[in-house]
Amino acid sequence: MEIQSPDRLIRLAVDLVNLRELPGPAELRAFLLAHGEPEPVEVDEDDVEGVRAVREALRPVFEDDPAEGARAVNALLARYAVRPYLSDHDGTPWHVHVAEPDASWADWLAATTALGLATFAAGHGFESLAVCAAANCDRVFANTAVNRPRRFCTPRCATRTRVATYRARQG
Numbered sequence: 657m658e659i660q661s662p663d664r665l666i667r668l669a670v671d672l673v674n675l676r677e678l679p680g681p682a683e684l685r686a687f688l689l690a691h692g693e694p695e696p697v698e699v700d701e702d703d704v705e706g707v708r709a710v711r712e713a714l715r716p717v718f719e720d721d722p723a724e725g726a727r728a729v730n731a732l733l734a735r736y737a738v739r740p741y742l743s744d745h746d747g748t749p750w751h752v753h754v755a756e757p758d759a760s761w762a763d764w765l766a767a768t769t770a771l772g773l774a775t776f777a778a779g780h781g782f783e784s785l786a787v788c789a790a791a792n793c794d795r796v797f798a799n800t801a802v803n804r805p806r807r808f809c810t811p812r813c814a815t816r817t818r819v820a821t822y823r824a825r826q827g
């Protein structure tokens with residue numbers, strides 16, 4: 657299980673919260689592989705249950721109240737993270753682990769994404785972690801651009817909102 661760049665951790669956190677459906681082990685396995693986890697990636701129903709709970713626990717980090725966001729991150733770190741340590745298991749380059757070596761996927765995701773979010777919030781501020789402002793969109797995003805506030809998860813949501821506002825003005 658890898659931890660590499662902060663970018664990767666924040667992407668993992670954002671994509672996990674945005675994972676609307678997590679029907680079963682096959683989808684979780686595909687998600688982990690798509691995010692760079694090396695084989696063997698073996699998951700079962702318990703992993704799916706656990707990861708759904710982690711996803712719910714992460715969402716408050718992106719909502720409006722920074723104090724609430726910090727509490728959510730700290731709660732995840734307190735519950736899932738262990739003392740950080742370096743590992744070069746399986747011939748990988750040295751990297752930091754914050755989960756137990758034999759952690760379940762859910763525990764690993766919780767510890768790893770909480771660390772990524774903590775680092776990101778400390779560097780960019782909680783205002784850079786947000787829920788999309790478009791109507792009917794509840795996707796979250798992390799804004800990595802410095803001094804460029806962002807309100808939407810994608811350009812598509814920004815355009816959709818602009819068009820809707822324009823139409824509303826036309827009456």
Ligand SMILES: [Zn+2]
Nearest residue numbers: 657658659743
């Ligand atoms: Zn690793």
Ligand SMILES: [Zn+2]
Nearest residue numbers: 788793809813
């Ligand atoms: Zn959106």
